[in-house]
Amino acid sequence: MGRFVGTGFEQSRGVRRVARVLGPIGGIGVAGVVLSACNIPTFGAFKGNTVQGNSTFHLWQGFFVASIFVGGITFALLALAIIRFRRKGESIIPKQIHGNTKLEVFYTVVPVLIVAVLYFFTVRVENKVDTVARNPNLRVDVTGFQWGWKFYYPKYGVTTITKGVDLYPTLELPVGETATFRLVSNDVVHGFYMPEFDFSRYALPGVTNYFDFTPQHTANFLGRCSQFCGLYHADMLFYVHVVSPSQFQSWIHAHQGS
Structure with a gap:
């Protein structure tokens, strides 16, 4: 007891x-x-x-x-x-x-x-x-290839593309406006990664991916390929510039016909 x-x-x-x-x-x-x-x-x-x-x-x-x-x-x-x-x-x-x-x-x-x-x-x-908007303010076609990126703005006929090591293309976006992206790959699997947007999506051969971005603040940062895709994978970078709508239009005019 x-x-x-x-x-x-x-x-x-x-x-x-x-x-x-x-x-x-x-x-x-x-x-x-x-x-x-x-x-x-x-x-x-x-x-x-x-x-x-x-x-x-x-x-x-x-x-x-x-x-x-x-x-x-x-x-x-x-x-x-x-x-x-x-x-x-x-x-x-x-x-x-x-x-x-x-x-x-x-x-x-x-x-x-x-x-x-x-x-x-x-x-x-x-x-x-x-969700993809039916009537976005902007459309951008993104193509991944070994070893770079191509951004095409069909409404304006403007293209920016990787032109060798350290010559990265620019993805220009207007703040507060919705942009619809069309993502494809020309060869192997790539990863379209934009860290400050908390976004990553595969670019797959034979597959077309669509998605929207609506930037909230102006910003500048680097995007990259997040999927190992070959010898120069580490150099598969691109610039992202989120600017005011007026600055975006100025950038478009500066690159039209170039």
Whole structure:
């Protein structure tokens, strides 16, 4: 009887010790979430300088926050099991049972609900990213080839193309206007990657991909091929300039007939 009472006391003391350890951690976590409610960290990702990319960025934030909560609960329960039920003698702790229907239903249903919610938001964002406007402000044909890019603006008859190493083409886009892209490959698989737009899409031989960009802010950065495609893959770069509509028209006029 004394041994049983002692064991119960030790368990109670173990629970209090766990509470002292996890309490401050939980408080810090809750405070961090509350204080960052209006400014969630980027978690290492670009904010996505397009309407479509910004939606992808917020999805990334949501997944990361969800993983923090799930991981925090998992490690808290693991710490509880390690501390509370560590070996203290020859007796078996905790009490051995064959099953707990309510607990099993709980830890089956909750993960399914979490996955269902994440799936719902993923589909919604994917649909937004893959939607192509019927009447875009601009159309751009993109062709990947070993080892460069060609950008053609059919409305204006303007083409920019890779002309050797360090002579990268420019993709000029007007801010606030929707541009529809037509992406193809002339030879092998290439990856059309624009990091600050949070966007990457394969350029596949025999396949035509369509997608939209609606830039939100002026910017300058490098795009690249994200799929190894041969000897000079590393030099398969291009400039991206997001400018005002008036600057875009000036750029078009400067390149027409050239």
